[in-house]
Structures are given as C-alpha cells and as structure tokens.
Amino acid sequence: MPAWLRRTAGTTGYLCRRLLVDALAAPERASAFREAIARMREAEDREARVPVRRLTDLWPSPGPVTTAVEALTDGNPTAIELFCLGAVVRASGARVIFEIGTFDGATTLQLALNSPPDAVIHTLDLPADAVDRTRSPLLAQERGYALKPASGARLVGTPVRAKIRQLYGDSAAFSAEPFAGQMDLVVIDGSHAREYVRSDSALARAMARPGGWIVWHDYGVWPDVTAVLDELAGELPLVRLEATTLVVAHIPSGEDGDTSRGPSVTT
Numbered sequence: 001m002p003a004w005l006r007r008t009a010g011t012t013g014y015l016c017r018r019l020l021v022d023a024l025a026a027p028e029r030a031s032a033f034r035e036a037i038a039r040m041r042e043a044e045d046r047e048a049r050v051p052v053r054r055l056t057d058l059w060p061s062p063g064p065v066t067t068a069v070e071a072l073t074d075g076n077p078t079a080i081e082l083f084c085l086g087a088v089v090r091a092s093g094a095r096v097i098f099e100i101g102t103f104d105g106a107t108t109l110q111l112a113l114n115s116p117p118d119a120v121i122h123t124l125d126l127p128a129d130a131v132d133r134t135r136s137p138l139l140a141q142e143r144g145y146a147l148k149p150a151s152g153a154r155l156v157g158t159p160v161r162a163k164i165r166q167l168y169g170d171s172a173a174f175s176a177e178p179f180a181g182q183m184d185l186v187v188i189d190g191s192h193a194r195e196y197v198r199s200d201s202a203l204a205r206a207m208a209r210p211g212g213w214i215v216w217h218d219y220g221v222w223p224d225v226t227a228v229l230d231e232l233a234g235e236l237p238l239v240r241l242e243a244t245t246l247v248v249a250h251i252p253s254g255e256d257g258d259t260s261r262g263p264s265v266t267t
C-alpha cells in the first residue's frame, strides 16, 4: 500500500474513532476532542489575520533589556510580556511614550527602565471613583482593576520615577490634541470592552507619530480585544509577538527617509 494511502487511512480511522465511536462510547472524550479541534481552528484563523513573529524577526538585536519582575498579580502582563515590552522600547529607541491603563505600574516601569534618560512616559488611568461614570460601561470582569487602591503603586521610589507623568481620566474623553502625531510608542492596556478597544486604538493612532509604534496587550485573551484587532488587521500591519498576547503595529511613515529604528512590520 502506498505511504500516502496508509497515512490517509490512518488519519481517517483515528478521526472516525474520536468523532463517531467516542460519541457513543465515551461522550466526554468526544466532546473534549471536538473542543480541542475548535480551539486549533480558532488559533489558525487568528494567525491568518494577525501573524505571529519572533521579537528578533522584527528587531534582530534589541540589545540589553532591563525587566523588573516582582510578584506579578492578576491584571499584570506575564514576565515574558514585560521583557518583550522592554525590548520593543529598546529596539525602537522610543523616547516619548503614552500608555493607556497604568494599573499598578508594572508595564509603565518597563517603559521607563528601557527608554533613554531624557524619555517621558505619559500614563493614563481611570480613577477608582470614576468607574461608574465612564462614557461607555466597563466589563464586569475588569472593574476590579479600576478599583485598585492606587494607580502606579510599583513606581513609588524607583530611580526612573522622574520620567513618568501620571494622568487621570477616562480614555474615551481624553483629547489626543496636545500629543497628536508625537508619540514614538503608544501602549494600550485599558478597558477590554469593545467600544474602548476601538476608541483607545483610534486615540493611539492619532497620537503615534509617522514611523512610530503601537502595542496592544491581551490579544486572544479578551474576546473584544481580539475582535477589534482582527478588524484593524485590515488597516494596519499587525503582528503578534511569539509567546505573548502583545500585538505590535508599525505606523507607516508615509515618507522616504523614515528615521525610526527597526524594520517595517511586514505580514
């Protein structure tokens, strides 16, 4: 029997056992198998829209990265994501940075630790007492992040504190005007509700300079973040950094002689 026929018969037999025989003999196993297949399909679909790239595919040598990882909590990115964020700052040479969603300051700290000494990091957070007065509702599951005791607790007493300007307010009511087209890097990790992911993305695009960068956290984790980024992938060259939920876009410079460091993100 030719090898290809043997392989096809083997695969078909296996699928029949899992999907037909198990459905009668072991319904739980059949259901787990169907769910696993659905998850694989979903991941394939996402990869088709937002391809995965290694950090070093975008920047072959980001250089030394400083990462402060101290007892991470629910709401913080993973240690690998904090490292990658630091690497994006190093590699892109970002000096003027805007962040949406300070929380306890874990990400703000990476931005500050990896930017040049004269860098400025603006970080916007919703004050706890404004959680019921936002332009559109937050998701029930994310209210806890907004209700933390203090924004930027991890920044207190750090040697990079002077680089950081904390801002307070609802991102949907925040005017891009004073910062329009000036940011080397905008990091989005505010509300995960669809309206907010859309409006924060528009705010970021208004603030990023030509040739600058935007990074979103939580692709593939919060369904609305994933859906909005899947939509945006039709307009911007988005890539997900390997082993993370970080999605990166390089804003086209629209001109020859772009002075930003790092290659264009090509999908």
Ligand SMILES: C[S@@+](CC[C@H](N)C(=O)[O-])C[C@H]1O[C@@H](n2cnc3c(N)ncnc32)[C@H](O)[C@@H]1O
Binding pocket: 075, 076, 077, 100, 101, 102, 103, 104, 105, 106, 107, 108, 124, 125, 126, 127, 134, 138, 145, 146, 147, 169, 170, 171, 172, 189, 190, 191, 196
């Ligand atoms: C998941 S946390 C961010 C995590 C953070 N980047 C870190 O270092 O771990 C989301 C943050 O976004 C803030 N946020 C939620 N909705 C917001 C809004 N409409 N405007 C500004 N900030 C918002 C919350 O208060 C919370 O601090």
